[in-house]
Amino acid sequence: MHTPLHIDPQQAFNEMAGFQRKLAAGVQNLRGLTEQEYANTPREAIYSEDKLTLWHMKGSSNPTAKVPTLIVYALVNTVWMTDLQEDRSLVRNLLAQGEDVYLIDWGYPDGADRWLTLDDYLNGYLDRCVDVVRKRHGLDAINLLGICQGGTFSLCYTAMHPEKVKNLITMVTPVDFRTPDNMLSQWVQSMDVDLFVNTMGNIPAELMNWVYLMLKPLRLNQQKYVGMVDILDNPNELKNFLRMERWIFDSPDQAGEAFRQFIKEFFQQNKLIKGDLQIGKQPVDLGMISQPILNIYATQDHLVPPDASRPLGRHVSTTDYTELAFKGGHIGIYVSGRAQREVAPAIHQWLRDRS
Amino acid sequence: MPDQVNDFLKDYQAFAQQSWDAWMRYLQQSGAPAPFGAGPAAMAPSEDLLTRSLSSLKAYGSWLQQAAGGAGGMGPLGNWQQPAAMQPFLAAFSQPFAQTIAGIDTPSAFGLEHQWQSWLQAMQRSGMSGMAGVGGMGGMGAMGAMGAMPGAMPSQMPNFGLTREAQKDQQALTAAIHEYMQISARYQALLQQVNTQGIARLQEMLGQRTEPGKQVDSMKALYDLWVDAMEEAYANMALSDEYRDVFGALVNAQMQVRKLQQQQTEQMCRELGIPTRSEVDSLGQRVQQLRRELQASRQREIQSVPDNSEVDALQAEIAELKRELAASKASKIRPIARKSDDNDNKTAAASRAKTARSASGKRK
Numbered sequence: 232m233h234t235p236l237h238i239d240p241q242q243a244f245n246e247m248a249g250f251q252r253k254l255a256a257g258v259q260n261l262r263g264l265t266e267q268e269y270a271n272t273p274r275e276a277i278y279s280e281d282k283l284t285l286w287h288m289k290g291s292s293n294p295t296a297k298v299p300t301l302i303v304y305a306l307v308n309t310v311w312m313t314d315l316q317e318d319r320s321l322v323r324n325l326l327a328q329g330e331d332v333y334l335i336d337w338g339y340p341d342g343a344d345r346w347l348t349l350d351d352y353l354n355g356y357l358d359r360c361v362d363v364v365r366k367r368h369g370l371d372a373i374n375l376l377g378i379c380q381g382g383t384f385s386l387c388y389t390a391m392h393p394e395k396v397k398n399l400i401t402m403v404t405p406v407d408f409r410t411p412d413n414m415l416s417q418w419v420q421s422m423d424v425d426l427f428v429n430t431m432g433n434i435p436a437e438l439m440n441w442v443y444l445m446l447k448p449l450r451l452n453q454q455k456y457v458g459m460v461d462i463l464d465n466p467n468e469l470k471n472f473l474r475m476e477r478w479i480f481d482s483p484d485q486a487g488e489a490f491r492q493f494i495k496e497f498f499q500q501n502k503l504i505k506g507d508l509q510i511g512k513q514p515v516d517l518g519m520i521s522q523p524i525l526n527i528y529a530t531q532d533h534l535v536p537p538d539a540s541r542p543l544g545r546h547v548s549t550t551d552y553t554e555l556a557f558k559g560g561h562i563g564i565y566v567s568g569r570a571q572r573e574v575a576p577a578i579h580q581w582l583r584d585r586s
Numbered sequence: 587m588p589d590q591v592n593d594f595l596k597d598y599q600a601f602a603q604q605s606w607d608a609w610m611r612y613l614q615q616s617g618a619p620a621p622f623g624a625g626p627a628a629m630a631p632s633e634d635l636l637t638r639s640l641s642s643l644k645a646y647g648s649w650l651q652q653a654a655g656g657a658g659g660m661g662p663l664g665n666w667q668q669p670a671a672m673q674p675f676l677a678a679f680s681q682p683f684a685q686t687i688a689g690i691d692t693p694s695a696f697g698l699e700h701q702w703q704s705w706l707q708a709m710q711r712s713g714m715s716g717m718a719g720v721g722g723m724g725g726m727g728a729m730g731a732m733g734a735m736p737g738a739m740p741s742q743m744p745n746f747g748l749t750r751e752a753q754k755d756q757q758a759l760t761a762a763i764h765e766y767m768q769i770s771a772r773y774q775a776l777l778q779q780v781n782t783q784g785i786a787r788l789q790e791m792l793g794q795r796t797e798p799g800k801q802v803d804s805m806k807a808l809y810d811l812w813v814d815a816m817e818e819a820y821a822n823m824a825l826s827d828e829y830r831d832v833f834g835a836l837v838n839a840q841m842q843v844r845k846l847q848q849q850q851t852e853q854m855c856r857e858l859g860i861p862t863r864s865e866v867d868s869l870g871q872r873v874q875q876l877r878r879e880l881q882a883s884r885q886r887e888i889q890s891v892p893d894n895s896e897v898d899a900l901q902a903e904i905a906e907l908k909r910e911l912a913a914s915k916a917s918k919i920r921p922i923a924r925k926s927d928d929n930d931n932k933t934a935a936a937s938r939a940k941t942a943r944s945a946s947g948k949r950k
Binding site: 427456 | 601602605608609611642643646647650651654682683792793794795801803804805806808809810813817820821824825829831833835837841842848867870871878
C-alpha cells in the first residue's frame, strides 16, 4: 500500500517560498488599484421614493420585447450582482437578447426606515414601481423577475396583485423555508426575533455578512484568500476578485420590522407554503398564481438549497410551470461563464414563447 | 536534513515577516482600498482590523511553515497511519481553524467583548463609573474573567436604599453576562468538536488516497483536502439540533446583554437630558405611520381623479361620434337619387312595382 501523502520535503519548502514570494510581489500589484466599478450599464432613473430608485436599463439597441421585465432583488446585498461587470452581467445579456429591463435598487435603509414593514415594501414600494412601469408602457401587466428573497417577494406580490403580472420568473428563490438542509433556517429557529429586533433596531449589514460567511467559514474566510494569492500577478483577475469583494461586503442594513416579519413568518413559521401568510391586510395565497412561471434554481446553492425552491410548482395554480436547474451556486448563477451562456438566453426564450 | 530544514525555516520566517510588514504598510496607506475581508471594517485605520484582514493568509502561512517543518522532519511521510507520525500535520491544522473563527468575530457580530469594553469606557468617561457595579466591572478586563469580577454586583443580593433601582439593573446585567459567557463556552465547545471531527474526517479522506494517481502531492492539495473535511464536519454540526439550540441561545443571551446595556445607557442619557434611542424609535414609528397615511391619501386621490389620458380618449371618441351623427343626419335630408345609380335604379323599379301592384289591386 502507498502513502496518501506523496509530498517531497523539498517541494514543500518550494511551495512555502513560492507562497511568500507571490504574497510579497502582490503588494506591488495592489498599489494604485482603486475601488472597482460595477458594469454600470447605461440606465435612467425613472422613479425614486425614499431610498429606492427604479432604473430603466439601456441596451445598445432598442428592445424588441413588447412587455418589459422588472427585476426585483433581495433586500440583502445590492442589485448590482445582476450587472457586476461588463462581461458578467445578467442585465446586459437580457438587453442583448432584446428584453426591456427595469430594476429596483432598494437603497441603504437607515434609522428612518427602521419601521418599514413587508407591507410597505410589497404593497407600497414594489406596487408603485410596477404601476410606474405599467403606465409607462400602457400595459395592464408586466413581467417580474424576482431574485432570492426578491423572488419570494415577487411570488407574494403576484398572489396579491395577479392582474398586474403577466409572466413570473423566480431565481434561487426560497419557497419552503424549513427544509432540513437549509442552514440559515436552522440557525434562526431558536432565536427570539422580537428580542433581536427590539434590541438591534435595523440589522447591521456587517452582522448579516458574518452570518453568510459562517455558512462555510473556512472556504469563505480563508481558502478564498489563499486562492487569491495565485491571482495577485494577474491584474484583470485581481480586479474581478476585488469587485466581487466590494459587492459581498458593501451591503445594506436591514429595516428592523421587515426583518422581524421575514424571519418569523417565512423562516420560523413557513407561512408562505402553509397558506396562512398575510402581508398588511392582504392574504397571500400562492394558489392565486395562475401566471406562467419559470423557476430557476442552482444545484449547488448553499444559501437557498434546491429543495427550498423546487416545491413552488406544487403550491401555485398555473398550468404553465417550468423549472430550470442551473449547474452552479447562488452567486455563480449570475457571474459564472456558464451563466452568461445559459441563463439570459433561457429567460429570453421562455418569455418569447409567451409573448 | 534537520539542519537544512532549520536553516530554511529560519530564512522563511524572516522572509515571511518582511512580506507581512509590506502588506501592513500597504494597508495602512491612506486611501488604499479594502483588499478583502470584512468590508467597511477592513478600511478602518486600526492595526487590529488590518491584522484581522490578513489573518486568513497569515494562518495559512503559519500552517505551511509548521506542517512543512513536520514534513522535513518526517522524511517522505511514509507512516501517515501512525498517529504520532501524523501529529505535526494534525497539530498544525488546529491553528488555521482557530484563527479563522476568531478572525471573523467582528464587532457587530459576536464580538460582545469588544462592545462591552467600549461601552464600559464610555460609561466611565461620562461619569457613570460611580454607578453601582459599573466601576467594579471595569476590572474584569476580558469577559472571560466574568466569574472573578472584582466588585461585580452579586446577582442574588437584595437591593435597598437610594440606588436600589440602579443596583437591580446592575444585577440583571451581571446575570445576563454570566449567562452569555456560559452559553458562549458551550458554543466554543461545539466548534472544538468540529475541529476534532474534521481532523478525523481528513484521516478518512487520506485513507482513500493511497492509490498512485490519487495521492496528495502538494501542501496546497493537502490544505484543500483539510478544508473539505472541516467544512463537511462543520456542516454536519451546523445542521444539528444541538447547534441550532446553542446558536439560538447564544444570540438570545447576547441580545439580553445588549438590551440591558441600552437600558442603562438610556437611563444615563435621560439624566443628562440627551434624547434616547427609545425616543428616537418612537418618533420614527410615528413618522412611518404618517408616511403610510400620506401614501394612502395620495393613492385615494389618484383613484378619485380620472386618468387624463382616459378622459381625452373618451372626449375624442364622443367628438367622433358627434361628427358621424351629424353626417348621418345630413345624409337623411339629401335626395335619395344622389346616393348612387344602383340605388336610384332599385328605387325607381320598386316604385314602379308598387304602382303596378296598386293598379292591379284596384283592378281586382
